[in-house]
Amino acid sequence: MSSISIIGTGNMARTIGARATAGGNTVEIMGRDRSKAADLAKALGGGATTGEWGTTPAGDIVIVALSYDGVVPAVAHYGDALAGKVIVDISNPFNSTFDGLAHREETSIAQEAAKAAPAGASVVKAFNTVFRHVLEKGQPDVFIAGDDLQAKARVREFIESLGLRPLDVGGLNMAHWLEGAGVVTVGLANHGVGNWNFALGITELPV
């Protein structure tokens, strides 16, 4: 089991927090608004606690569940409080028409967060290809990317505790293409599938 801190009190924080407590993990919620964080921790149950925004998270794995443009500022604000932590970026930096990324350069929020993170912290991209309500009700594959194998192993273990399958796509530079896979997912919802009740994943050939 893992010890998780979630920065954020929105829908993804709630959904990941609920699966995390159900999976037997220790969960701490950190919000700019302490009372919102306390409300969410109470709603989650399972011994979830509240931490103070900007201070050292209790969890070894810190999931930043903010809108994409809040991730790098939050990591920078926390600064050395994140030393030694595994930081998980779940964001989708969609452009305004949802058919591309907000950054035109070949980067990702995860890579930018890694630049802002203190020494000894590692960033892993995960969960961005999964719609929230599919994460609530389904068993989606969870793609992950990161440079630190030990950090990825810990995120894999956490994902498995949720009853989900982690699928490693490679180094942190692959976070750019996972963000692109997020774009493909929304494209499918708007065109080829016509609903949001699905997840991108893999199907293996029968042996």
Place this chain on the structure above:
Amino acid sequence: MSSISIIGTGNMARTIGARATAGGNTVEIMGRDRSKAADLAKALGGGATTGEWGTTPAGDIVIVALSYDGVVPAVAHYGDALAGKVIVDISNPFNSTFDGLAHREETSIAQEAAKAAPAGASVVKAFNTVFRHVLEKGQPDVFIAGDDLQAKARVREFIESLGLRPLDVGGLNMAHWLEGAGVVTVGLANHGVGNWNFALGITELPV
């Protein structure tokens, strides 16, 4: 049923050609080396014919099954011979380390092929996320992208004739992100899955 011309005589030409004839489509093979094209047409059976490189393809749908750096030159070489055709780009412009695209700009081979194509031709991106041997033996989802709805409808019909599920991700600009999904697929093969016996696709939530 569709009338298909395949430009190329390599492995993907063979694999798509075999599924196409099995699906009852009319197939023409066009190769720079006419004898190789004739050999492939003969091997495919099902009435497959051979066309002369650079002349008007017999098929309404023209699948360019060349290595990625040969696609735009071939479309330019065919020129007006492709007027009115639906051109299908299946290529993966991987970089030398297979963790990114060969072009750093936010474009795609499909978009560049569209610029080189004559008036009245339409380009659709398809099949690039499917490994050849999975296309031989499996039932992978086939992601497609294109701006011309009528052209996409014809490619959908063709894909369905192969017993496969076409999934539309949107306009031709999405070809860039489908090429990125190709990068994710190879990343999964090299890291998270550890074999090549799978395809990217979608899993829908049970209702």
